[in-house]
Amino acid sequence: MTKVTNSPLDVELHIPAHLDSVIAEVTSLYETEVAPREAALKHRLKDQSKFLDEQGRLHPEIISARREIMAASGAKNIYSAHLPESLGGRGLGREDMIYVEEHVYGYGVDLNPALLSWSEGATPRLLKAHPHQKEQFTDPLVKGLKTSLHGVTETGAGSNLYDMKTNAVRKGSDWVLNGTKAYITNYFDADVAQVLAITNPGGGRQAFTYFMFDTEEYFGKGYEIGQLYQTMFGDGYTGEIHFEDMVLPESAVLGEVNGGFDIAVMSFNYTRMRRAGMCSGWSKYLIEKTLERVKTRVVGGKPLGAKQGIQWMIADMYLDWQQTRSLSLDVARAIDTPGPWWNLPRPSDEVRRICSLKLSNDESFYRVADRALQIHGGLGVLRDTDINKLFQIARNLRIPGGTDEVQRTTIAETLGLRFN
Ligand SMILES: Cc1cc2nc3c(=O)[nH]c(=O)nc-3n(C[C@H](O)[C@H](O)[C@H](O)COP(=O)(O)OP(=O)(O)OC[C@H]3O[C@@H](n4cnc5c(N)ncnc54)[C@H](O)[C@@H]3O)c2cc1C
Structure with missing residues (x-):
């Protein structure tokens, strides 16, 4: 499925003007590097059985398309925009990265995520790399040339x-x-x-x-x-x-x-914070697709969207997206204020906010995806639809990077409920 143009939700984004050029570069990368490759791989990307090779691994054609996109994005310094300039990044803070990430994920669930570094890319662990590791590891990872x-x-x-x-x-x-x-x-x-x-x-x-x-x-x-x-x-x-x-x-x-413990904690913080833009972009995408669907799907002579029960579900999707996005932006601002977030140790109230961000994003995105699937009916159950793929991903996100329960436990502990 393609991105909805003139989305009624765009008015909610309020992207700061200083990010205009970055967002324009991401858009251009999507149009020149991602969309043509998605078109070329159309059948594989839309059919899970072709998505994988004979052993069940991600198909080599998809891997190489992703690697090409990573390298193109690295060459424009978008791929590692979250890293400091000293490492070859743009030094964007967490708030700015939420806007960039949600723009990227707002394109859907095919090759677009490869525009940005994720857990297989240039993570802030590279801040701990030694000078002798720069040429072999740091530089190619930052440029998207290695994973x-x-x-x-x-x-x-x-x-x-x-x-x-x-x-x-x-x-x-x-x-x-x-x-x-x-x-x-x-x-x-x-x-x-x-x-x-x-x-x-x-x-x-x-x-x-x-x-x-x-x-x-x-x-x-x-x-x-x-x-x-x-x-x-x-x-x-x-x-x-x-x-x-x-x-x-x-x-x-x-x-x-x-x-290593502190580096692991830093890594988990990064993974958790990065949920904000990802879940916001995908929630927005799902709401847009659902709005499209209920305007065109006719039930008993009227669009599905005329039914109050459906309208309320969509209102709840919107509310989940907006509430969590506001919380994420607030948390990101609080994290950015004292300076680069990777300087350790971090105060416990910040740890609590990061856990709140992950928990809120994972659970609200899951509810959005669940309602999107429900409203799509049988179509939502079909394995190769974006709605279904995002529902499966949303369910998964509540496990890696620290489960929902681990986030809740940490929130409680930082509120004084630690008894060992
Ligand atoms: C798709 C995917 C990709 C992943 N990628 C990576 C990766 O690249 N690298 C990597 O190192 N790991 C990766 N992981 C692992 C992931 O981080 C772990 O699965 C996750 O941390 C949970 O650990 P576990 O599976 O052992 O569950 P367990 O720790 O066994 O937890 C089982 C259940 O018990 C609950 N639980 C555990 N402790 C507590 C507690 N103190 N209080 C209350 N409840 C508790 C959990 O919330 C969960 O519901 C990935 C996982 C998945 C699913």
Whole structure:
């Protein structure tokens, strides 16, 4: 489906004038780099069975189209606009990024998300990279020329980092890595791996270290790609990676030895904050598509949109979108005010706001997607419609990056309800 033009919702956006040129560049990138590739891949993108290869993995044609879009966006300095200029980004704060992200996601759910770096791209973990890692890792990731994976979760360690088993032990000047990481996005195609391991057992917050390495260099040398997970939204992109006596040099450490916990927290904060633009853009898209549908779908001689029950559902979708968007912009402003959000440690009231942002976005977007599907009736149930794809994605979003329950627990703890 294509983006709705002259949307009645555009009047709500209030994009600040200083972002006009960035938004224009995103629009131009969409028109020149994304839309033609979507048109060329039309049948694959609209049919889940063609979306994946014979093994159930994301199809190579889609992967290469995404990589081309990433590189084009990187060349225009949009892909990593969220990173500081010192790393090659634009230094946009969280508030500005919400406007940029919602514009990108407002195009729907095909190749457009590749315009912006996500968990497989240039994350703020690169702020912790050392000068010797710049040329091989930081620069190509920032420019969208390479992709990465983020290996934290294990089958026995998701919500609680302290349950982690993957470990790295010193051997001379090297580290020997053992363990398995589960539910890893981009697990089979990543050029770069950023993996968290225990290096100081029992060391509390000082127990963990990040390692960054080139996946191709270590394939068959203690590093293996494991099984694909068949997720409900059929992304063909999530699975396991294994380490068996994998030897890494000291130069593979990202940040400081035993300093990984804080980097992980920074990463989770980034993932959580990034929900705002994503869920706002997709909520707006779903409301627009639903408005279109109820004006043209005739039931008993009248448009579906004439029914009060349907009107109320749409009003609730609008309210969910607007309430959460306002909260997100407020949170982003509060985060931007003291300066770059990645400077640690952050005050607990900010942690609470970030968790509120993620929770509110995930749950309100899920309600919007659920109502959009309901109003589309049988059409919404068809697997290859955008409505259905976004409903599946919306359900998924409530798990990764910290579940709804983890957000609620953290909110409560920062309000003084921590008893250990
Ligand atoms: C599609 C997808 C992509 C992902 N990508 C990545 C990735 O790239 N890299 C990566 O490292 N991880 C990734 N993950 C993993 C994700 O971060 C974890 O699944 C998530 O943190 C939850 O961990 P878990 O699955 O082990 O659930 P569990 O921790 O087992 O939780 C199970 C249930 O118990 C609840 N629960 C847990 N602790 C508490 C508590 N203290 N109080 C109340 N309830 C609690 C949870 O909310 C949940 O409902 C991905 C997951 C998915 C689904």
